Amino acid sequence: MTVDHTLAIEDLTLGYGDRTVIEHLDLVVPAGKVTAIVGANACGKSTLLRSMSRLLAPRAGHVLLDGKDVHRLPAKQLARTLGLLPQSPIAPEGITVADLVGRGRHPHQGILSRWSKEDDIAVADALDATETVQLADRSVDELSGGQRQRVWIAMALAQQTDLLLLDEPTTFLDVSHQIEVLDLLTDLNRTRGTTIVMVLHDLNLAARYSDHLIALASGGIHAAGAPSAVLTEETVREVFGLDSRVIVDPTSGKPLMLPIGRHHMHDAAV
Amino acid sequence: MRRPKRLRAVWLLACLGVLAALMLVSLVIGSRDVGLDDIVAALGGSIDGFSEAAVAKRIPRTVLAVIAGAALGMSGAVMQGVTRNPLADPGILGVNIGASLAVVIGIAYFGLSAASSTIWVAIVGAAVTALFVYTVGSLGRGGATPLKLALAGAATSAALASFISAVVLPRNDIADSVRSWQIGGVGGGSFTSVQQVLPFLVVGFLVCLLSSRGLNSLALGDELAAGLGERVAIARGSAALGAVVLCGAVTAVTGPIAFVGLVVPHACRLLIGIDHRWLLPFSAVLGAALLTAADVVGRIAARPSEVDVGIITALVGAPFFIYIVRRQKVREL
Amino acid sequence: MSTLTRAGTTRKPRTTADAVAHGRARRAARRRTVVIALAVLIVLVFVLSLMVGRTFYPPADVIGVILGQDVPGATFTVGRLRLPRAVLALLVGLCFGLGGVTFQTMLRNPLASPDIIGISAGASAAAAFAIVTLSLGATQVSIFAIVSGLAVALLIYALSFKGGVAGTRLILIGIGIAAMLDSITNYVLSQAAEWDLQEAMRWLTGSLNGSSWSQVLPVLVALAVLGPVLLGQSRNLTLTQLGDDTAAALGVRVERTRLVVIVTAVGLIAFATAAAGPIAFVAFLSGPIAARIVGPGASLLVPSALVGALLVLVADFTGQFAFGTRYPVGVVTGVLGAPYLIYLIVRSNRAGGSL
Numbered sequence: 001m002t003v004d005h006t007l008a009i010e011d012l013t014l015g016y017g018d019r020t021v022i023e024h025l026d027l028v029v030p031a032g033k034v035t036a037i038v039g040a041n042a043c044g045k046s047t048l049l050r051s052m053s054r055l056l057a058p059r060a061g062h063v064l065l066d067g068k069d070v071h072r073l074p075a076k077q078l079a080r081t082l083g084l085l086p087q088s089p090i091a092p093e094g095i096t097v098a099d100l101v102g103r104g105r106h107p108h109q110g111i112l113s114r115w116s117k118e119d120d121i122a123v124a125d126a127l128d129a130t131e132t133v134q135l136a137d138r139s140v141d142e143l144s145g146g147q148r149q150r151v152w153i154a155m156a157l158a159q160q161t162d163l164l165l166l167d168e169p170t171t172f173l174d175v176s177h178q179i180e181v182l183d184l185l186t187d188l189n190r191t192r193g194t195t196i197v198m199v200l201h202d203l204n205l206a207a208r209y210s211d212h213l214i215a216l217a218s219g220g221i222h223a224a225g226a227p228s229a230v231l232t233e234e235t236v237r238e239v240f241g242l243d244s245r246v247i248v249d250p251t252s253g254k255p256l257m258l259p260i261g262r263h264h265m266h267d268a269a270v
Numbered sequence: 271m272r273r274p275k276r277l278r279a280v281w282l283l284a285c286l287g288v289l290a291a292l293m294l295v296s297l298v299i300g301s302r303d304v305g306l307d308d309i310v311a312a313l314g315g316s317i318d319g320f321s322e323a324a325v326a327k328r329i330p331r332t333v334l335a336v337i338a339g340a341a342l343g344m345s346g347a348v349m350q351g352v353t354r355n356p357l358a359d360p361g362i363l364g365v366n367i368g369a370s371l372a373v374v375i376g377i378a379y380f381g382l383s384a385a386s387s388t389i390w391v392a393i394v395g396a397a398v399t400a401l402f403v404y405t406v407g408s409l410g411r412g413g414a415t416p417l418k419l420a421l422a423g424a425a426t427s428a429a430l431a432s433f434i435s436a437v438v439l440p441r442n443d444i445a446d447s448v449r450s451w452q453i454g455g456v457g458g459g460s461f462t463s464v465q466q467v468l469p470f471l472v473v474g475f476l477v478c479l480l481s482s483r484g485l486n487s488l489a490l491g492d493e494l495a496a497g498l499g500e501r502v503a504i505a506r507g508s509a510a511l512g513a514v515v516l517c518g519a520v521t522a523v524t525g526p527i528a529f530v531g532l533v534v535p536h537a538c539r540l541l542i543g544i545d546h547r548w549l550l551p552f553s554a555v556l557g558a559a560l561l562t563a564a565d566v567v568g569r570i571a572a573r574p575s576e577v578d579v580g581i582i583t584a585l586v587g588a589p590f591f592i593y594i595v596r597r598q599k600v601r602e603l
Numbered sequence: 604m605s606t607l608t609r610a611g612t613t614r615k616p617r618t619t620a621d622a623v624a625h626g627r628a629r630r631a632a633r634r635r636t637v638v639i640a641l642a643v644l645i646v647l648v649f650v651l652s653l654m655v656g657r658t659f660y661p662p663a664d665v666i667g668v669i670l671g672q673d674v675p676g677a678t679f680t681v682g683r684l685r686l687p688r689a690v691l692a693l694l695v696g697l698c699f700g701l702g703g704v705t706f707q708t709m710l711r712n713p714l715a716s717p718d719i720i721g722i723s724a725g726a727s728a729a730a731a732f733a734i735v736t737l738s739l740g741a742t743q744v745s746i747f748a749i750v751s752g753l754a755v756a757l758l759i760y761a762l763s764f765k766g767g768v769a770g771t772r773l774i775l776i777g778i779g780i781a782a783m784l785d786s787i788t789n790y791v792l793s794q795a796a797e798w799d800l801q802e803a804m805r806w807l808t809g810s811l812n813g814s815s816w817s818q819v820l821p822v823l824v825a826l827a828v829l830g831p832v833l834l835g836q837s838r839n840l841t842l843t844q845l846g847d848d849t850a851a852a853l854g855v856r857v858e859r860t861r862l863v864v865i866v867t868a869v870g871l872i873a874f875a876t877a878a879a880g881p882i883a884f885v886a887f888l889s890g891p892i893a894a895r896i897v898g899p900g901a902s903l904l905v906p907s908a909l910v911g912a913l914l915v916l917v918a919d920f921t922g923q924f925a926f927g928t929r930y931p932v933g934v935v936t937g938v939l940g941a942p943y944l945i946y947l948i949v950r951s952n953r954a955g956g957s958l
Contacts, residue, residue, distance in 0.1 A: 055851055079854030086848035090711065094899030098626050106842055107854040111835075115627065117620070124619035133619055137626060139899070159853065357775065362782070406945060410952030417771045418952055421714045424778045425944055428719070432883050432937020435808055440928035528782060577790060584786035591779040592762055595772055 004031040005066050005081060005162050005195070007052065012061035014044070014051050021047045023219040024061070029163075034189050034196045036206035039216035040240055045199040046087065048216065049167050052197070053084040079107035083161035085152055087168050091140040097151050098136040101126050104158030126157035129192075130184060146177025153184060164188070166198040170205065178202075182209045207231045208254045215239050231255040278542045278552075285555045289336070292562040296332040297325055299566055333464055335456045335565045335579070336558040338520045339530060341471050343557015344550050345516040346531020347538070348478050351485035351546055352509050353404065356536070356594055357416040360396075360517040361528020361587075364427035366454070368399025369521035371430045371437075378437050389470055393518030400514050402426065416598070454525030455578035456565055463523050470519035477512030478550055485509055485546040527580045529587020530557050536594060634901045637893075641909035645693065648916045652689045653681050655924060688814040691878060692915045692932070694822045695811075696885060698875035700911020701833060703886030704893065704903050705868035708840055709861060710770050713951050716887035717872050720777025723886065724784035725755030726876035731788050731806035735795045745821040745877040752873035755780060756865055808933030809882030811919050818878040825874035829867040836864050837902045882918075883933045884940035885911050891947050 007029040014022040021044040029035055029052075037045050050056045052063055054070045063070045070078060083104075091100060104126065105119045127133045130150045135143065140151060149169060156164055166185070170178040186209060188194045200206040206213060207227040214224040217239040223230045232255075236244045242259055249256035297309050309325050342360065349358040360366050372395025376382035382391060407422035408414035484505030487495040496502050520527070534557045535549065542548050561579060564586070568577040653665045664677040668686065706720070707713045717723050729751030733744040759780055763773040792803045804810050839860040842850045847857050872886065889911035890903060897906045915932060918939070922930040 050848070053852055055848055075851070075856050076854035079852060082852075084848065084852035086846065086852065088846065089849045090844065090846040092844040092899060096626070096900060098623050099630070099900035102623070102627065103842060103845060104853065106838070109838075115624075117624075120620040120624040120627075123623045127619055127623070133622075136619075136622060156852075362778070406948055406952070409949055417775060420775055420778055421719070422948055424719050424781070425714070425948055428883060429937060429941035429944060432808060432934055432941065435804065436930065436934045436938045439804070439930060439934065572794075575794070578793070581786040581790045584782050588779045588783035591782075592776050595775045595779065596762065596765060598772075 003162055004193075006031060006064075007082070007163060007195070007197075008064045009048075009052070010062045010064065012048075012051065012063065013059045014047050014056060015059055016047075020059070021219060022051075022216075025220050027214070027221065027224070029195060029197055030212050031195050032189075032193050033211040034186065034209060035198070035212040035214065036210035037197065037199045037214045037216060038201070038203055038206045038239075039222075043216045043239075044219060045216055046167050049084075049165050049197065049199050050086075053082055053165050054078060055084070055086075076107045079159065079161075081161055082163045082165065083156040083159045085156050085164070085166045085169060087171070089152055091148070093141065095140050096137055097132060097140055097143075097154075098123065098127070100140055100151060101132075101154045101158050104155040107159055122158050122160055126154040129157055129188065130154040144177070145173045146180045149173060149177065149181050150184060153181070157188070161194075163195045163197070166196070168199050168201060171201060178205065185209070203231065203236070203257050204249070207256070208249065208252045228255050231257060278548050281541050282548075282552060282555065285552065285559060289555055289559040289562070292559055292566065293332050293336065296335065296562050296566050297328050299570055330461045330464055331456055331565070332562060334523065335562045337464070337468070337471055338456060338524050338527070339558040339561025340554035341474065341516040341520045341557070342527060342530040342561065343534040343553040343555075344475065344478050345513040345520075346557070347535035347546070347549050347553035348481070348485065348509050348513040348516075349531060350535050351488060351549075352506055352513065353414055353419060354489065354491075355414060355416050355419055356598065357420050357532065357591070359529060359532035360513070361526060361530075362420055362427075362532060362591075363400065363403050363423040364430060365396045365400045365403070365514065365517055366521045366526035366528065367427045367430045367434070368402075369393070369396040369518045370526050371395055371434050372398075373522055374434050374437050378441050386466055389467060389519050389522040392522035393470070393515055396518030396521065397511075397514045399426065399430070400510065454521070454527035454580035455568075456524055456561070457576065457578070467519050467523050470515060474512050474516035474519065475554070477508060477515065481505060481509035481512060482546040482550055485550075486544075489544065489546075525580065527561070527583055529583045529591065530560055532594075533587050533590045534560055536590070630898060630901060634897050634906065637897050637906055638909065641906065641913060645909060645913050645916065648913065648920060649689050649693060652692075652916060652920045653685045655920075656680065656685060687816045687819055688811055688919070689916065691814045691819050691822065692811055692919050693912050694819065694826055695875040695879045695882065696889075696912030696915030697830075697908045698822060698826060698871040698911070699882060699885040699915070700889035700893075700908040701830065701904060702868040702872035702875075703888075703911065704890030704907035705833065705840065705864055706886075707890045708844060708903065709864060710773065711844060711846075712770060712774065713887075713891050713947060715770065715774045715777070716890075717868065718881055718884065718886045719781065720774055721755055721759060721781035721784055722752050722777075722869055722872055723876050723881035724781040724788070726752040726873040727806050727881040728784045728788040728791065730877045730880070731791045735791055735802065735806075741817045741878075742821055745825075745874050748877035749870055749873035752869045752876075753866065755784070756869045760865075804931045804933065805880040807880070808931060808937055809876075809880035810931030810933055811879055811915075812929075812931060814879075822874050822878050825871055829870045833864065833867040833871070834904055836860055836867075837904050840864055840904075841902050880933060882915060883937035884944060885914050885936055888936075888940055888943060888947070889914065892943075 009025060009027040012022060012025045013020065025048070037048065039045050047056060051058055057071060065073065065078070065081065101123050102119070105122060108119065127136060130153055132147065132150050132154055135147060135151070140148060143151065153169070169181055173181065182205060185196055185198070189196050210227055212225070213227040213230040215222045215230055215235055222239050223235050231246060233244055233246050236242055236246070236257055244260055245258045246255050247258065298304055304325055313329070346359050349360065349363070350356060369392040372391045373388050376388060376391040382388055403419070403422045403426050404414060406426070407419035410418070484500060487498055487500040488502065488505055490498070492502050517531070534553050538549055538552045538556055542552055561583070564582040565579045568579050568582045571577055650662060650665060654660050654662060658676070658680060660677045660681055664674045665681055667674045668677050668681045703716050703718070706715055706717045726748040730744050730748045733739045733747040739747065759773060759777050763769065763776045765772070788806055792806060795802070805812070839855050842853055842855050843857060843860065851857050889907045893903050893906035893910045897903065914936065918935040919932040922932050922935040
């Protein structure tokens, strides 16, 4: 089972070039839970995630893993604790599923070490958990969108990290595959206790699948907490500039946001 | 941005003025500088004295630089319009080397020597290469993106250059001329060569100018253009044909000169906008000016010897190419 | 329970872990076979090129010369003329193979080969300048070449940096710089005291004519020093194929790997180019050919080096004896490599482009 790690952000300021994206942000990621980050385009969701996984150096402030600044930790050591699935990972042409998942073992392999039994077991576990065992010898190029995403998650799983960050894991998938991936992540969280932080663009899916919901706007946290507390009509208006009705979703008991455009306002007034 | 027609006319006149000045400079400057009366006398036909003889040699050279530059400039503008690609240029796409190779093969294996036949052969070579590079570059996702086209062009150029070497190497009889088929220059210009290439160029210019409106529609994208009633295949085919005739004919006489067709249309667009009916003639004038200037620089940069104009255009054009690449957004590449 | 599986074993793998290990062992075995086969072929062609020529020397004589014995007649021809040429062909091929596949892997594009993006052009322009205009000696020429190669690489990197380096921009800028450098090479050659076609061929397409031991030495040193460094980065390099972000997430220090790998690759290419010129397409083709025969997912450094060596040896041998005229090795690789090159571009475009 996983060990609980604390991932905390203190007074973080991030930017690209002369543009500041995030300013003075404080955040603690609840261990062992599923956290979702939502917000309008270019509000800094991906930027925040990338700084959490050390891909982006902060202008000011710290990202702390168990109290230690992530930028001071050796790269491989960090990679054994924190895994990241970025937005557009690239699969080398013709690579097989087993091979790709095997790449996830790199943080556990020293410069001269060969493959060990543990590595094989880790890969096998990852394949089992994502139900991709039958695909093991197939080429990644041939897989469907949902299958490919599961394979990438398997690779991140083979890393055997306690924390898993995912940047828009469902963006290019069709609806059934989106649910497939999110259900898988929920399983991982429930059975292995993996702390999950994911950036999602779909508010309703984010509310349904997360224990902790964070809404970003104007370079900072607009609201954070349980989905029912965060996903309210005021939040949607303030973060997205959109009028809406928020009701309780009959299938999951979580909040469900219904957007109101120009054409349905009189119906909504009821 | 709307360009008032008057402004465009002003710019055109200004460029013509610059061209005229450059032509004059080209006659004056060289391994020995001459005075105005020598020029007038030489133009009148007399070649007494070294100065007048020098001018007499420079006249055809200048004329060749002007018409070659015009042809390359316009052909580049057309290619950029046909491929909707800011990086298209007969040199980069390997079209000029293809024309060169065709001529070399013709001379080496078929004993071609008459100028008109070499020009025809060059045009065929240019056409085949253009078609080939465009086909290879447009396979796969995204069609003919600037990157894929440039890569296809670079790889094809390298391959064809090897072929040229392979053909020329065993042939001592034509080995001397291999230099001129690797990199172009206007030094070999004579009135006969100008006369022979002129009809081809005139045809090329006409075909290109007639396809200006088609190019304006094509700029919107094939589907939109067809929706507006443009016959896309014909417009594209005829424009491409014009461009290929122009660069094939020029290469037959001068050898491969690159980057004129790249730089000139971009500069023109900055001055007069994207309407091809103005862009094409303007590119011709600016191209003529550029090549004439390059030739002058080539003659004075390393006096008394000279630097081939193809080298100058590469040294000036490549940084400009890089500048254009930097300006584009990555996903447009 | 014994069932014959597709792999031919008689026991069905019992756990997923076993299946994973089995698959990996199979791929490793394939790679091993390919490497051994390539090495054997290289030895064969090497010996063949020592035996064949205007005079034919039997294998016994050739081996005798290699071992240092004094074989009448053979010692000079084989030892002074053919041996340095064959050794240089081998070393240069190894360098180009390594350098080419490194760039292609790092830039995630088989078309981003150092001979297309200007590195070879830079080294060869510098070498041509050093030899033709400045008349420097072999070691100095190599130093010139490597300094220029690195300067060009730095220039390309700097010019394509706009808040980060995008592969497409880098490749295009490389093409532009290559065009500039090619024109400089042409200019240098045209200004030579005498238009020496042989010399021109060397710097325009690559040639092994007139190879001597003094040219072999710098390349040998470069390979011995830079080769192991590059091989040490093999795993890191393979991981960068997954994208910078994913590789970093797996614990690879991407920028550092990139720097080390570029410097060593440029060094290898520069030294090889200084000795033999920019032998057309070897750097470009070695990687993709190795990828096809070794299969996907494996580390390509060693197979690619061997393919490069084999290509140069075979092309030089062919160029000398297969046709009526003696063609320099660069023309042979250029002409015979062109169709495969086009095929690769077509395939790469169709697939969306990664090695």
